[in-house]
Amino acid sequence: MDVVNLNPETRERLDIHNSELPILCQACEARHKGICGVLTAEQLVRLSKHTTKHMIGAEQQIAFQGETVARYANILRGVVKLSKSTADGRQQIVGLQFAPDFMGRPFSKENDFAVEAATDVKICSFPRAILDEFISRAPDLEHRLHLQALRELDESREWMLTLGRKTAAERVASFLYFIAVHADPEATSNERKFEIPLKRSDIADFLGLTIETVSRQITKLRQTGIVHISNNRTVEIPDLIKLRAMIEVNFLD
Amino acid sequence: MDVVNLNPETRERLDIHNSELPILCQACEARHKGICGVLTAEQLVRLSKHTTKHMIGAEQQIAFQGETVARYANILRGVVKLSKSTADGRQQIVGLQFAPDFMGRPFSKENDFAVEAATDVKICSFPRAILDEFISRAPDLEHRLHLQALRELDESREWMLTLGRKTAAERVASFLYFIAVHADPEATSNERKFEIPLKRSDIADFLGLTIETVSRQITKLRQTGIVHISNNRTVEIPDLIKLRAMIEVNFLD
DNA sequence: CGTCAGCTTGAAGGTGCTCAATAACCGTGG
DNA sequence: CCACGGTTATTGAGCACCTTCAAGCTGACG
Numbered sequence: 001m002d003v004v005n006l007n008p009e010t011r012e013r014l015d016i017h018n019s020e021l022p023i024l025c026q027a028c029e030a031r032h033k034g035i036c037g038v039l040t041a042e043q044l045v046r047l048s049k050h051t052t053k054h055m056i057g058a059e060q061q062i063a064f065q066g067e068t069v070a071r072y073a074n075i076l077r078g079v080v081k082l083s084k085s086t087a088d089g090r091q092q093i094v095g096l097q098f099a100p101d102f103m104g105r106p107f108s109k110e111n112d113f114a115v116e117a118a119t120d121v122k123i124c125s126f127p128r129a130i131l132d133e134f135i136s137r138a139p140d141l142e143h144r145l146h147l148q149a150l151r152e153l154d155e156s157r158e159w160m161l162t163l164g165r166k167t168a169a170e171r172v173a174s175f176l177y178f179i180a181v182h183a184d185p186e187a188t189s190n191e192r193k194f195e196i197p198l199k200r201s202d203i204a205d206f207l208g209l210t211i212e213t214v215s216r217q218i219t220k221l222r223q224t225g226i227v228h229i230s231n232n233r234t235v236e237i238p239d240l241i242k243l244r245a246m247i248e249v250n251f252l253d
Numbered sequence: 254m255d256v257v258n259l260n261p262e263t264r265e266r267l268d269i270h271n272s273e274l275p276i277l278c279q280a281c282e283a284r285h286k287g288i289c290g291v292l293t294a295e296q297l298v299r300l301s302k303h304t305t306k307h308m309i310g311a312e313q314q315i316a317f318q319g320e321t322v323a324r325y326a327n328i329l330r331g332v333v334k335l336s337k338s339t340a341d342g343r344q345q346i347v348g349l350q351f352a353p354d355f356m357g358r359p360f361s362k363e364n365d366f367a368v369e370a371a372t373d374v375k376i377c378s379f380p381r382a383i384l385d386e387f388i389s390r391a392p393d394l395e396h397r398l399h400l401q402a403l404r405e406l407d408e409s410r411e412w413m414l415t416l417g418r419k420t421a422a423e424r425v426a427s428f429l430y431f432i433a434v435h436a437d438p439e440a441t442s443n444e445r446k447f448e449i450p451l452k453r454s455d456i457a458d459f460l461g462l463t464i465e466t467v468s469r470q471i472t473k474l475r476q477t478g479i480v481h482i483s484n485n486r487t488v489e490i491p492d493l494i495k496l497r498a499m500i501e502v503n504f505l506d
Numbered sequence: 507c508g509t510c511a512g513c514t515t516g517a518a519g520g521t522g523c524t525c526a527a528t529a530a531c532c533g534t535g536g
Numbered sequence: 537c538c539a540c541g542g543t544t545a546t547t548g549a550g551c552a553c554c555t556t557c558a559a560g561c562t563g564a565c566g
Contacts, residue, residue, distance in 0.1 A: 084414045087501045092417040094410035107400060113410060139392040146399040147360060149406055156409035157347035157366060161337045163416035164345040164461025168554065200513060208417025210555060215514055231563090232513065248340045421522065453545060466522055468546055485531080485545065 022048035030074040034100035038140040051126045062115040071125045072104035078121030079197040082113045093206040119197045163208045171207040172217040173246040192237045275301035283327040287353035291393040304379045315368040324378045325357035331374030332450040335366045346459040372450045424460040425470040426499040445490045
């Protein structure tokens with residue numbers, strides 16, 4: 001079977017033949033959509049020599065708040081949470097990352113947040129030093145990272161409005177909407193079905209609420225018929241527009 | 254008087270003689286610390302042909318939420334607030350910008366937040382199109398913008414913890430600390446004196462509180478002696494460490 | 507069938523909000 | 537100089553929403 005001609009994704013970069021690619025990368029989920037999409041075959045070969053793919057179980061810690069981290073990574077599958085804590089243990093999730101996001105903070109030795117697997121996660125990690133060198137030479141790579149930083153900044157600001165000004169009911173609706181659009185970014189349908197990748201305590205930490213309040217609001221939301229939830233995690237949204245209407249934020253839309 | 258030899262700032266870039274610089278830029282506050290520091294003399298000349306400096310009064314709107322903006326700008330003086338609103342008018346400030354920050358959202362035609370002068374502000378604005386072209390050709394420029402985006406992302410995440418998990422007292426202390434370190438980033442002293450660049454309603458919108466709560470907490474904080482406040486805006490902090498201790502967030506410090 | 511983690515539900519209490527009145531500040535003009 | 541209106545900030549009383557604490561429920565797995 002001729003992969004080059006048949007796989008629609010490969011058409012994106014005809015300059016690179018699969019035969020030149022490291023085996024590790026050939027069938028990789030992040031090969032085109034992640035940062036590796038802007039690396040040359042030569043760079044991929046070099047990087048792949050120091051690359052390892054890991055599975056990380058849900059709830060496992062990947063990096064600690066304030067820790068110096070020696071490796072970057074791409075997320076290939078699953079959901080990763082970024083969280084900050086106060087000295088007395090209160091916790092706030094400050095970001096969620098999905099495949100094929102890049103994990104790491106360029107130009108700074110340490111993250112000032114903890115990194116933890118929310119679900120089972122598959123990552124592809126590699127040494128900082130090598131990528132840092134690529135960044136300084138390949139403007140395309142820095143551009144790609146810049147775009148991700150800007151997207152995360154937009155999302156953080158959107159979430160600041162949620163944390164600072166929305167009621168518990170609106171926060172929970174905002175969360176479900178957020179997951180609905182991130183779980184399958186390609187989907188266009190007005191009807192969605194997905195699994196919530198977080199447990200209630202994570203949702204609470206993301207929303208700045210307690211698990212009890214989250215639970216109560218989910219119950220209420222379910223009673224309105226806007227969402228159907230079974231087995232605690234499985235969500236069906238018959239009409240995404242209706243959910244969106246509960247959390248409308250813009251004057252002009 | 255020989256500016257080139259006497260002004261210590263010019264030593265930073267001996268490759269560019271002031272005589273080649275646009276007059277507009279020669280004594281500019283953002284010439285070295287802002288993004289212009291990475292532009293070539295040639296780029297500065299081209300940019301300066303389409304550049305204007307404005308004064309903007311406090312509380313004046315610079316751009317609306319969702320509006321398409323045709324110009325970027327550098328902040329030369331004053332404080333700018335970025336804010337988002339819900340449909341029913343609740344407001345949240347999602348960022349503050351100080352000189353010599355770059356103002357604008359690269360790679361996206363519109364901001365999804367409003368931009369407003371918090372104090373009287375002086376800016377230097379120029380067309381998007383020209384800078385966008387420079388960005389695609391000058392990796393240094395994109396790097397500089399990337400660094401600012403990452404810094405803003407770090408600050409947003411820090412603020413998400415404040416909004417999601419801190420009490421009113423801690424939020425107000427966090428705000429004063431934030432302003433103390435931003436008002437004069439160079440200062441190292443443990444004693445600080447500055448003017449709060451926001452009025453109470455802005456502080457409330459930044460902290461996700463009401464003005465009444467902000468006012469009450471400021472009164473309480475003043476009574477502890479950790480800060481002295483006169484004329485509503487003038488703050489004296491005799492011991493910044495003590496203020497920092499009220500809002501400690503990290504396990505490892 | 508018992509145990510344990512995760513989730514839901516209930517009752518009571520507290521933090522911050524709403525509504526309302528008072529006070530300080532500031533530029534303008536008599 | 538003080539009087540004046542408008543804006544901004546403080547203070548008070550009552551209440552609502554979310555939290556806290558506690559008990560019960562559900563499903564997975566031995």
